[in-house]
Amino acid sequence: MRRITILVADDEAEIADLIALHLKKEGYDIITASDGKEAIQVIQSQSVDLAILDIMMPELDGYEVTRQIREQYHMPIIFLSAKTSDLDKITGLVMGADDYMTKPFNPMELVARVNSQLRRSMEFSQPINTNKSVLEAGGLIISPDQHTVTLYGEPIELTPKEFDILYLLAGHPKIVFSVESIFQQVWGEAYYESGNNTVMVHIRTLRKKLGEDKNKSKFIKTIWGVGYTFNG
Template sequence: MPNKILIVDDDSEIRKVTGIYLENEGYDVLKAGNGKQALELIEENKIDLVILDIMMPGMNGIDVCMKIREHNMMPIIFLSAKSEDLDKIQGLASGADDYITKPFNAMELIARIKSQLRRYTRYAAATNIPKNLIEIGNLTINTDTRQVLVGDNEVRLTPKEFDILEFLARNKGIVFSIEKIYEKVWGEEFYKSDNTVMVHITKIREKIEEDPKRPIYIKTVWGVGYKI
């Protein structure tokens, strides 16, 4: 069965041309003109790789990438007209695997797609880790049973504490502001005077960290937010 690739770009001509290149290589191609449509297609189909534009109206590519990474680990290649190093760093930090600038060479794109698919296939075969388990160092999070283990010891978290820990763990290495964490976990608008997230993270650290004052799991990025 051919690999299924999703092209996400608000430019219909780029979707069309890129789709032709990929279909000529034998790939099964799906197309989305915006982030919302892309997330719906990923929910409904088994996607093997995503080619994602950054500058799109509504939900931009960075936000789409972070949303995909909450539940999916397929390779993501950004295809963007933004060529500055900072843009590339931001794109890769959001969870993407590669970054190609427009205008792009079709053969280079195909080569990078093949490389990412080979890498992901090898990784999936080697790890064989159940999707409901997130393992970071000595920390194990079971998203089905909502259990947390530090070594062999189970840690009791409140529902909101678990939701914060799971969100950060699923997006390992990505820094999230207090506002972003609050809006994601509580689903409500954040108010600047609200210290709810800070209080919850302090409590999580007290439960999972050997030394809460020197955390090894939930790190503070001063002036920005938190990350695992």
């Protein structure tokens, strides 16, 4: 069986080496890159199961690397950055990252987050459960087998988390899901305080991609003080 390979892209060699040291202890193969352009070259030439990206890198920053990755791949992406503001974190998640950690960081917490993301990724890569069927509502078609979404025949490009949220809601129309419930079911881990913003950011981006907003929503309806429901 092929060993799991993780890309660590950071222009600070000391940080990349520290991350590599801890992840190798977990049995992972590690490839390092010192800039964004090299990170893209690694991903295009080798099988990578998860990427840890710094945001402020030479050549291409982490946002652009993520954008290019998301054009072709569904691997988990974890941002590791000195940028600590909520806006930076929200931007990272909107761009397609699955998690965001700030520097300085606890290496063991990073390992735990890597394990969590890989566990979810491996579960997703297993043969599709026969109970997961194509969902259709009001011109929207959601295919779990192909992991695609179309609206009136036009493809809608979603990140893995956005897809999971939409499929969860659409698969249980009229049922109201709390933010905590969505986080636990989609992220597959215990809810924590910042998880509220994480879910809200993904919902906001999902609505925008579906051509709606909170004041005029067709598919995702906000139940104020409770959560979200599918209204297709």
